[in-house]
Amino acid sequence: MNKVIGLTGGIASGKSTASDYIKSQGYPVLDADIYSRKALDKGMPGYKKVVDHFGRDILDESFEIDRKKLGQIIFTDKSEREMLNSIVHPEVRRMMNEDQTRFLEESHVFLDIPLLFENGLDKNCDITITVFVNSDVQLARLMARNQLSKVDAKARINSQMSLEEKKKRATYQFDNNGSKTDLYAQINDFLNSL
Incomplete structure (x- = not known):
């Protein structure tokens, strides 16, 4: 098994x-950080929710989320970190669970x-x-x-x-x-x- x-x-x-x-x-190896980045890509549901909450100031010139700017907010404010997690984690779990089920059949x-x-x-x-x-x-x-x-x-x-x-x-x-x-x-x- x-x-x-x-x-x-x-x-x-x-x-x-x-x-x-x-x-x-x-x-x-299913890497949650990779899924987290994917969850915040433009076009993904998490992207819009994060921008709506944290504002457009966290975007770079290509309108991608600037992780360094976002990091400066969430690593110094626990409530903001919890907010980000509440947006990103459900999407990460969904994607990881799909892949986990597939890979478990083999390894x-x-x-x-x-x-x-x-x-x-x-x-x-x-x-x-x-x-x-x-x-x-x-x-x-x-x-x-x-x-x-x-x-x-x-x-x-x-x-x-x-x-x-x-x-x-x-x-x-x-x-x-x-x-x-x-x-x-x-x-x-x-x-x-x-």
């Missing part, structure tokens, strides 16, 4: 690195979902995995990756459930404080156990 495996982590914890590696090993399916536990989506998984790093590594990686100040990086990290809490809730944990090779070895061990 094929399993639904939820993969999560915190911002800059290495979840995407783990996800990419799992994909390279031939497993379908185990990984769901790459940053807010797996926050949104209660772990209940739809047979197994959950948290990719984690310690807080200093997370802060340094996020500041470097996104060219953020320490204050902005901390605001983004603090907008999510702590990695410690995600580790407690997960069936398995992948420690990403070391090298990619170390992470890949942990993933291989997990995949071989399926």
Whole structure:
């Protein structure tokens, strides 16, 4: 019986690195961030709702949603973040569920979902995995990756459930404080156990 495996982590914890590696090993990985972007494409129902709520100032010159502008709003205002989530998440779930059903016929399916536990989506998984790093590594990686100040990086990290809490809730944990090779070895061990 094929399993639904939820993969999560915190911002800059290495979840995407783990996800990419799992994909390279031939497993379908449904990435919630990709579905979220798709849900906000022009012509999609979420696009109009987001522009109606947040205003035309969040659009770029091509009338696409400027994610950086939107991010500055939602990462500093919890109620605005909740509003965005209430618009985007139902559409993301619908699209992911369609693909999950199709892929499950052939293989185990990984769901790459940053807010797996926050949104209660772990209940739809047979197994959950948290990719984690310690807080200093997370802060340094996020500041470097996104060219953020320490204050902005901390605001983004603090907008999510702590990695410690995600580790407690997960069936398995992948420690990403070391090298990619170390992470890949942990993933291989997990995949071989399926």
